Each structure stands twice: as C-alpha cells, then as structure tokens.
Amino acid sequence: xxxxxxxxxxxxxxxxxxxxxxxxxxxxxxxxxxxxxxxxxxxxxxxxxxxxxxxxxxxxxxxxxxxxxxxxxxxxxxxxxxxxxxxxx
Amino acid sequence: xxxxxxxxxxxxxxxxxxxxxxxxxxxxxxxxxxxxxxxxxxxxxxxxxxxxxxxxxxxxxxxxxxxxxxxxxxxxxxxxxxxxxxxxxxxxxxxxxxxxxxxxxxxxxxxxxxxxxxxxxxxxxxxxxxxxxxxxxxxxxxxxxxxxxxxxxxxxxxxxxxxxxxxxxxxxxxxxxxxxxxxxxxxxxxxxxxxxxxxxxxxxxxxxxxxxxxxxxxx
Numbered sequence: 001x002x003x004x005x006x007x008x009x010x011x012x013x014x015x016x017x018x019x020x021x022x023x024x025x026x027x028x029x030x031x032x033x034x035x036x037x038x039x040x041x042x043x044x045x046x047x048x049x050x051x052x053x054x055x056x057x058x059x060x061x062x063x064x065x066x067x068x069x070x071x072x073x074x075x076x077x078x079x080x081x082x083x084x085x086x087x088x089x
Numbered sequence: 090x091x092x093x094x095x096x097x098x099x100x101x102x103x104x105x106x107x108x109x110x111x112x113x114x115x116x117x118x119x120x121x122x123x124x125x126x127x128x129x130x131x132x133x134x135x136x137x138x139x140x141x142x143x144x145x146x147x148x149x150x151x152x153x154x155x156x157x158x159x160x161x162x163x164x165x166x167x168x169x170x171x172x173x174x175x176x177x178x179x180x181x182x183x184x185x186x187x188x189x190x191x192x193x194x195x196x197x198x199x200x201x202x203x204x205x206x207x208x209x210x211x212x213x214x215x216x217x218x219x220x221x222x223x224x225x226x227x228x229x230x231x232x233x234x235x236x237x238x239x240x241x242x243x244x245x246x247x248x249x250x251x252x253x254x255x256x257x258x259x260x261x262x263x264x265x266x267x268x269x270x271x272x273x274x275x276x277x278x279x280x281x282x283x284x285x286x287x288x289x290x291x292x293x294x295x296x297x298x299x300x301x302x303x304x305x306x307x308x
Contacts, residue, residue, distance in 0.1 A: 012119075012125075023263065030260070046263070047246050047250060048112050072137060
C-alpha cells in the first residue's frame with residue numbers, strides 16, 4: 001500500500017520541533033525586548049514543514065523513478081502556492 | 090481547541106481559528122511521521138485529494154477573514170453542531186472494509202468542502218476526510234485514518250498561510266497549546282486504553298455539540 005520512505009518522514013517531526021523551539025525563543029524575545037522577528041520565523045518554520053516534506057518527497061520519488069507520485073506532489077505544491085498567492089489579492 | 094480558546098480563554102474567534110490551524114500542523118506532523126514510516130499512508134490517494142482540499146482550505150480561510158467576528162462565531166457554532174452530529178452518526182456506524190478504492194471524482198469534490206471546513210473553522214478536517222475516504226471511496230478504515238492524518242497537516246498549512254499573512258496568529262497560544270497537546274495526547278492514549286473507543290467518541294461528540302450550541306447562541 002505505502003511507499004518505503006525510510007527516514008524521510010522524520011523531516012516532519014524535526015521540522016515542527018525546530019519551529020516550536022524557535023517560536024519559544026521568539027516568544028521570550030518578544031516579551032523581553034518587543035522583538036517579534038524570531039517568533040515569526042518560528043511560525044514560518046511550522047507552516048513550511050509539511051510543504052518542505054512534499055519537496056523532499058518529490059525529490060526522493062524522482063530518484064526512485066516513481067513519476068506518478070512526483071507529479072502529484074508537484075501539482076499539490078503548485079495548487080497551494082497559486083491559491084496562497086491569489087489569497088493575497 | 091477553538092471552543093476552549095474562545096469560550097474559556099476569551100480569545101477572538103479569528104485568532105483562535107488561525108492559531109488552532111498551526112497547532113494542528115504540529116500534531117499532524119507527529120502522528121503522520123509514524124504512519125508514513127509504517128507505510129500506512131496511501132500517498133497516491135493523499136496527493137490526489139490534497140490539491141482540492143488545500144484549495145478549499147484557502148477559500149474557507151478567506152471567507153472567515155472577510156466575515157465579521159460575531160458572524161464567524163455563530164457560523165463556527167453551527168459548523169461544530171454539524172460535525173458533532175456527524176461524529177455521533179459515525180460512532181454507531183460500521184466502517185467499510187475494502188481493498189479497492191473507487192469514486193475518485195466524488196472524493197476530490199467532497200475533499201474541497203472538507204478543506205473549506207478546515208480553513209473556515211480551524212479544524213484538522215479528519216472528521217470529514219475519514220468518512221469521505223472510507224464511506225465514499227471505499228478505502229479501508231486504517232488506511233483512511235493514516236492518509237487523513239498526513240493530509241491534515243498539508244491542509245492546515247495551506248489555510249494558516251492566509252491567516253499568517255494577515256497577522257492573525259498568536260504565537261503564545263500556538264506554543265502553549267502545542268506543548269500541552271504533545272504530552273497530553275500520549276498520557277490520554279495511555280489512560281484511555283481501558284475505555285471503549287465508542288464511549289470516548291460519544292462523550293467527545295456531546296462536548297462538541299454543547300460547545301457548538303453555546304457558540305452559535307441557540308442554547
């Protein structure tokens with residue numbers, strides 16, 4: 001049923017852990033010095049984690065010549081990017 | 090999470106929805122890491138349904154942002170009532186077990202609405218995605234749960250982008266809920282082992298129904 005992805009799914013776990021760690025530092029920095037950039041980076045890392053996983057997945061599938069998954073992953077990424085850009089208007 | 094943030098913490102409903110979506114990414118990433126490593130996720134199905142789901146999430150989030158906060162609160166309440174009734178119905182229905190996935194087009198269409206509900210209400214949408222995959226597309230229930238868990242993170246990520254652009258996410262809420270949820274989920278899973286899952290679903294559906302009635306202002 002599923003593909004053998006090896007350790008690739010760990011990107012998801014470590015991505016959000018990294019995002020939460022940066023967010024925690026950012027929340028303290030914001031509280032102490034009113035510096036919001038770090039918490040914004042933390043939020044960005046969390047939001048970007050599933051999308052980065054899709055990028056790595058398509059790369060791995062391309063190496064393994066599983067082109068159907070590559071195309072589907074790239075279509076998903078394009079739709080997310082296009083919809084997000086449209087929502088900016 | 091949104092009812093707790095709004096009804097107990099008094100957070101603005103739009104900020105609660107936005108922050109809830111970020112927390113969902115964290116929980117989905119943790120669970121889908123396990124499901125993906127075990128090969129339980131049907132990647133072909135997830136990536137076929139996800140474009141329309143993500144589009145729905147972005148449309149849903151844009152609708153919520155455009156509406157007045159009081160109306161969002163009421164719409165959220167009615168949405169919660171509908172979801173809790175769906176959960177109640179699922180508690181007493183038997184899942185389908187089949188190995189051959191069918192009705193892809195219906196799956197894609199319904200997924201758009203599941204994504205829209207996710208973006209509008211700040212929910213993961215698993216409560217809608219699992220029945221779509223299991224009851225409409227005949228996907229085996231375990232595969233549907235694992236696939237939905239993976240999709241939820243992508244959908245929440247798409248929806249939260251719209252809120253993040255408008256600065257509606259509260260970092261403290263996200264951090265607090267995400268840190269609380271991770272050990273809470275593990276502890277809950279251990280302590281609830283002895284209780285039948287049907288009762289847990291029943292209690293949870295009734296709590297959601299109550300929260301929905303309170304938020305919709307019909308009670």
